[in-house]
Amino acid sequence: MSAALDTHGKAHDGHDDHGDHGHHTPTGFMRWVTTTNHKDIGTMYLWFSFAMFLFGGAMAMIIRAELFQPGMQIVTPEFFNSMTTYHGLVMVFGAIMPAFVGFANWQIPMMIGAPDMAFPRMNNWSFWLLPPAAILLVASFLVPGGGAGVGWTMYAPLTTQMGPGMDLTIFAVHILGMSSIMGSINIITTILNLRAPGMTLMKMPLFVWTWLITAYLLVASMPVLAGAVTMTLTDRHFGTSFFNAAGGGDPVLYQHIFWFFGHPEVYIIAIPAFGVVSQVIPAFSRKPLFGYASMVYATSSIAILSFMVWAHHMYVVGMPVAGQLYFMYATMLIAVPTGVKVFNWVATMWKGSLTFETPMLFALGFLFLFTLGGFTGLVLAMTVVDVQLQDTYYVVAHFHYVMVAGALFSAFAGVYFWFPKWTGKMYDETLGKWHFWLSIIFFNVTFFVQHFLGLAGMPRRIPDYALQFTEFNQISSIGAFGFGLSQVFFLYIIIKAIRSGEKAPQLPWDGADTLEWTHLPTPAPYHTFENPPTVK
Amino acid sequence: MSAADAIVNANRLLLRKLLVVSVLMFGFAFALVPFYEKICEVAGLRDIFRSDEVAAKNTQVDMSRSVLVEFDSNTQRLAWTFRPLALGLAAHPGAVMQVEYEVRNTLDRPVTGQAVPSYGPQRAAQYFRKLECFCFQQQTLAPGEVRRMPVVFVIDPDLPKDIGTITLSYTFFEVAGTQKRPG
Numbered sequence: 184m185s186a187a188l189d190t191h192g193k194a195h196d197g198h199d200d201h202g203d204h205g206h207h208t209p210t211g212f213m214r215w216v217t218t219t220n221h222k223d224i225g226t227m228y229l230w231f232s233f234a235m236f237l238f239g240g241a242m243a244m245i246i247r248a249e250l251f252q253p254g255m256q257i258v259t260p261e262f263f264n265s266m267t268t269y270h271g272l273v274m275v276f277g278a279i280m281p282a283f284v285g286f287a288n289w290q291i292p293m294m295i296g297a298p299d300m301a302f303p304r305m306n307n308w309s310f311w312l313l314p315p316a317a318i319l320l321v322a323s324f325l326v327p328g329g330g331a332g333v334g335w336t337m338y339a340p341l342t343t344q345m346g347p348g349m350d351l352t353i354f355a356v357h358i359l360g361m362s363s364i365m366g367s368i369n370i371i372t373t374i375l376n377l378r379a380p381g382m383t384l385m386k387m388p389l390f391v392w393t394w395l396i397t398a399y400l401l402v403a404s405m406p407v408l409a410g411a412v413t414m415t416l417t418d419r420h421f422g423t424s425f426f427n428a429a430g431g432g433d434p435v436l437y438q439h440i441f442w443f444f445g446h447p448e449v450y451i452i453a454i455p456a457f458g459v460v461s462q463v464i465p466a467f468s469r470k471p472l473f474g475y476a477s478m479v480y481a482t483s484s485i486a487i488l489s490f491m492v493w494a495h496h497m498y499v500v501g502m503p504v505a506g507q508l509y510f511m512y513a514t515m516l517i518a519v520p521t522g523v524k525v526f527n528w529v530a531t532m533w534k535g536s537l538t539f540e541t542p543m544l545f546a547l548g549f550l551f552l553f554t555l556g557g558f559t560g561l562v563l564a565m566t567v568v569d570v571q572l573q574d575t576y577y578v579v580a581h582f583h584y585v586m587v588a589g590a591l592f593s594a595f596a597g598v599y600f601w602f603p604k605w606t607g608k609m610y611d612e613t614l615g616k617w618h619f620w621l622s623i624i625f626f627n628v629t630f631f632v633q634h635f636l637g638l639a640g641m642p643r644r645i646p647d648y649a650l651q652f653t654e655f656n657q658i659s660s661i662g663a664f665g666f667g668l669s670q671v672f673f674l675y676i677i678i679k680a681i682r683s684g685e686k687a688p689q690l691p692w693d694g695a696d697t698l699e700w701t702h703l704p705t706p707a708p709y710h711t712f713e714n715p716p717t718v719k
Numbered sequence: 720m721s722a723a724d725a726i727v728n729a730n731r732l733l734l735r736k737l738l739v740v741s742v743l744m745f746g747f748a749f750a751l752v753p754f755y756e757k758i759c760e761v762a763g764l765r766d767i768f769r770s771d772e773v774a775a776k777n778t779q780v781d782m783s784r785s786v787l788v789e790f791d792s793n794t795q796r797l798a799w800t801f802r803p804l805a806l807g808l809a810a811h812p813g814a815v816m817q818v819e820y821e822v823r824n825t826l827d828r829p830v831t832g833q834a835v836p837s838y839g840p841q842r843a844a845q846y847f848r849k850l851e852c853f854c855f856q857q858q859t860l861a862p863g864e865v866r867r868m869p870v871v872f873v874i875d876p877d878l879p880k881d882i883g884t885i886t887l888s889y890t891f892f893e894v895a896g897t898q899k900r901p902g
């Protein structure tokens with residue numbers, strides 16, 4: 184992040200020092216447009232995802248403000264529906280996924296001893312596809328009919344009936360998908376071909392392993408989503424009937440195709456988060472990761488299984504009982520490798536000399552709350568229970584435990600952990616701890632009560648509700664406003680640290696032992712590992 | 720060949736392989752369409768356009784109760800007028816009943832439509848057996864043509880006792896791709 188806010192001049196020096204380029208280096212804005220440096224691109228990914236996080240967060244605030252009271256107060260029902268839709272799309276595709284790609288760009292080359300990504304120019308493209316996609320999403324609010332109110336799952340047949348905002352959204356999804364696929368190809372190639380001598384696969388830091396697996400998941404599943412939205416597009420405009428019952432199609436088919444992508448997608452979000460936590464917990468326990476090999480195998484089996492459980496999102500479409508039972512047991516099977524991982528993290532801490540700086544606090548928050556979200560996932564996996572809970576606030580609570588307290592907290596842990604390496608500055612530890620405690624308390628105030636709302640039958644994606652749900656909704660909304668403000672506070676902490684943070688020591692975390700800490704100065708120079716290190 | 724060239728070549732090869740995988744997975748999404756249809760056919764799902772079979776035991780008429788059947792009709796982006804000739808009727812479970820719907824093509828071109836039935840409450844669907852229905856085929860109407868079309872049905876006597884009213888609702892859709900473009 185340093186380079187983005189640091190005086191531009193300093194970053195250029197780094198560039199110009201390196202006189203062997205022989206051509207003129209662009210300055211100012213053009214430097215960022217044309218950069219092929221993995222650190223610059225990582226920085227841009229992280230800032231982009233933070234901007235999207237605030238944008239998606241603002242929409243969440245509108246949702247929670249409307250739900251503060253029963254009845255319609257602030258927005259129209261149509262606008263409310265588009266808020267839930269774009270909140271989901273922006274958070275998943277705009278905030279969480281690019282954030283972890285940002286980590287991948289910064290960390291993977293440094294962790295495996297490579298000078299840069301395998302395809303630096305494609306890397307630049309992967310990033311610069313994102314802003315146009317974001318613009319398309321915003322633009323869909325401005326066309327007649329407004330934003331699409333179909334939910335982030337974009338189910339047919341509703342999607343075939345929406346205005347032109349739907350088309351813009353479909354194009355945005357296409358572009359986001361292309362960006363992810365290019366990014367993944369880059370990551371796989373970098374990891375497989377550019378490791379330093381001696382860095383065998385089973386010596387790679389776990390973060391690198393999790394990204395290798397995630398990138399394969401992306402290459403295999405993003406094109407399926409592209410197929411699903413392409414079919415929606417041709418149904419809308421070119422007279423096909425993939426999802427149109429009258430023409431011989433079937434809307435349920437859409438759900439199958441979508442969730443064939445959709446369940447791997449939840450692991451695309453979760454697995455890099457596992458990777459960050461697997462670096463942070465050993466560093467602050469001052470012990471190597473417990474069960475490294477079993478972590479690799481567990482993560483791989485989660486990835487493979489994730490392609491075989493998709494219809495647990497569709498128990499109520501009228502599937503035969505045999506199908507429901509298969510998807511129920513297959514889903515529950517995923518809990519086994521996930522449990523292996525959780526126990527390994529706990530065992531890593533066992534008898535370690537623990538300290539609780541901000542990155543460790545967020546990693547522990549992840550560990551507790553992600554596990555809780557996994558448990559509610561198991562509850563939902565039971566087909567008889569899900570028939571009752573499908574599309575209620577219980578599901579909303581479940582996936583926010585795994586995505587916010589899981590993926591997002593892990594991203595916070597990663598930012599605090601690597602911030603000194605990226606910028607050469609330290610953040611304010613007291614403020615970081617405040618950020619953690621505010622986040623975890625307000626998170627639970629917001630989402631814990633939603634379990635009760637869901638169990639009591641409050642449906643999701645509605646702007647109004649029955650009177651008996653009022654109190655819990657008010658608690659949830661207050662928590663949400665607090666959580667939102669805590670994230671603005673995070674922005675303040677980061678800017679303050681970049682502007683006036685203390686100089687970071689060479690090794691701020693004495694338990695950290697990956698290449699970027701042991702072989703590189705702090706902050707990491709603009710070009711690293713042009714001559715690969717030798718790993719013993 | 721230098722070591723650097725070897726890496727560049729290895730990278731390009733992997734890039735090409737992974738691109739092929741992405742393109743294949745895009746195709747896979749479309750391959751799911753016929754696959755899904757086959758599964759539904761084999762599993763006997765999605766047979767709304769077929770006549771229901773009435774088991775022999777169901778021919779017993781249950782005179783002890785009658786169910787109110789209401790008829791509803793809609794069109795979706797299709798300029799036809801479409802209505803049932805009766806708004807509702809009382810039927811004994813097990814008795815064979817017949818109703819008629821009337822449809823008129825108000826356009827000056829031939830149009831093909833397909834009606835899709837739905838039921839309220841939803842769980843009544845499995846007890847509502849249609850022996851004959853205009854929804855089993857696509858209907859093509861000449862410009863201005865009016866057509867009366869029957870529905871013959873039996874309500875299964877196993878219908879749960881708490882269902883006293885069933886709404887049968889049809890929606891006519893234009894079958895995409897069949898309209899003749901002028902010129």
Ligand code: HEM
Pocket residue numbers: 336449450452453495496497514515517518521556557560561563564565569572573574578581582585586589
């Ligand atoms: C690992 C990270 C995970 C993420 C990011 C995640 C995300 C989500 C999301 C977004 C939904 C909402 C689907 C909708 O639109 O209705 C959902 C539903 C569901 N999740 Fe997860 N999930 C995760 C883990 C799990 C686990 C570990 C399980 C079970 C072992 C699970 C089981 C389910 C089930 C059964 C549903 C369907 C609920 C319904 O539609 O009624 N999930 N999840």
Ligand SMILES: [Cu+2]
Pocket residue numbers: 445446449492493495496
């Ligand atoms: Cu799933």
